[in-house]
Amino acid sequence: MTDRTAEQSEHFARIDPLLPPVTDLPEGEHLTAVLPDGREVHGVLYRAVYGAGSPESLWAARENWELTPLIGNTGAEGMSALLGALRRRLDREPPTQDSACAVAWPSRDAEATRALLDHGLQPLNALAVRPNRPAPEVDVPGVLVRRARPVDEEEIIALRMNELRYSALVGPNVVRENATELITAEVRRGLVFGGRTWIAESGGAAVGLASCGWTTPAAGSSIAGRLGWGRWGYVGTLSVIAPARGGGVGQALMSVAHDQLNLDDVEGTFLFYSPTNPLSPVFWHRQGYRPLWTMWEIRPASALR
Template sequence: MSGYVARMRHDGPPGRSAEYDLLVGSAARRWASIDPLLPEPSHPRLSTHPLLTVSDEAGRPVAAGTMRYSWYQPGEVGRTWGVPDQHWLTPLVGGPDPEGALDSLLTSWRDQLEKLPSGTGSESAAQLTWPSRDVCGVRPLQRHGMQPITVLAARRQRRGVPPSLPPRDVTMRLADIHDLAVVVGLIMEEHRYEEFFGGVFVQPETPEQTRRVVSRALTRRPSWVWLAERRGRPVGLLWVSPPERARWAAPLVKAAPAAYIGYAVVAEEERGRGIGTALVSQAHQAMDSHGIAVTLLNYSVMNPLSGPFWHRVGYRPLWTTWEIRPALALR
């Protein structure tokens, strides 16, 4: 690792084009060998974001990372989903020693964060997303103090448990605009539960922001929001974004088309009774019949319910987001 040289660039990718292609090709081969669902790695593009590069003793690039900063002021929707000051690194790591290259890249990132005049206080975080099966990254990420916080999980078409019927007195249907208050209430219950795990921060504006998003979704036909009711009382929901409304997720996975499950909620007093499994089964049948090749969703690593449930119904980790708070705690 001591032979690596790190630089920050604002004017273009590191080294000669052919050498940079070697870095991308090296990362692509490693990704393809560890996980067939990973997409082809893309070339970082310098626009308004600086690029960190790590080169070996011969000057060949072995790692690159695009730095991005987001700031959410009070009242913004993004404030519900994280701390106000978010520092992101998008890493691309190759070469014969990806563990050492990533370690050097993280050291360089820490040095750059220390030079920033603001945005690194107590309500800040340093974050990056790493392929879940690329285990060579785990030790350097841990050495630098980062911890896994969320997983993007994937399910291939027709994978998972066999179709499941709901409990005898539970019915399921697609929600519509008349269910607005019910759907918002269930989602806010989920938000409040997720606050325990540090990934959601309910703000005074969150209920109204949620109501506006739900209202748009429920006016569509079909809504792709399934509602479970026990004798007419709402007890759970599952909200799917079909491929045309999940285009942002398409570059994260090789299979296509891709759908995304944004919410799966079962009321606290109803958990463990098969309602969640029945909702997922209903949604899976609909997605499989529409030819959706892969379904994605996020869950918190610390949530004791989410991971076991989603693994049981056919999902497995694809990408893991690592984080450290505050950003300057990065070692």
């Protein structure tokens, strides 16, 4: 696999300078496909199962088959061959109905995009990045942005559920029967352990929130191998109630959040958004973010072509 690793690193560097070099592949089941000219392409398949009490079950299928391709510079031909190998692998162990096939691939690799589409995958999520730079001040008359407090718990939960319901209509999120309980537990942990959450108030009522923090691309994390090493700020959730959208509330929240996140030792800021959400792409691009990786999915996994 060494040749394909070097080829893929060089290919990534050509299409997007922000992509990190390809190093070690994650753990999992190895797949191999042979191209007509005899070249081999490889991939690692990891099957994750999220139980009813797992927060991940709110934004992923319960059974998630994630493929990490190592196709070097073989482009659409290599990607298509590897997806064919994945299709044959799934035939040996049929997935459940609540399942997905997922492939994360650089957003700017248009050639591979064609192969992903041809096999039935859809661009349901994107990892977007923003350079570390000063945030413009945004003042919205009648709107106060302040740090969240434990007494705000009920309003934060309501805003998080509002965001989940909308995201489930236009993206990969799922409103499970126990969604409120899972979000309540997460909100309480954040408030107790000092999570960075800001509330936007208008007329004394909460109309939006932003939750943020800092992390590194450690092994096993959602950004491992997808961002350069270092400390990164992240935006976990931005939620604005429908009547307040379009009035600058989201911009005011992110102005405060970016001001707090952009420390001297931070490489930049990242977040995940759904390209199929009619609100997210335009808003986040105006905030200075641009897609680095696209997460392609098909549900159920058995629908892979």
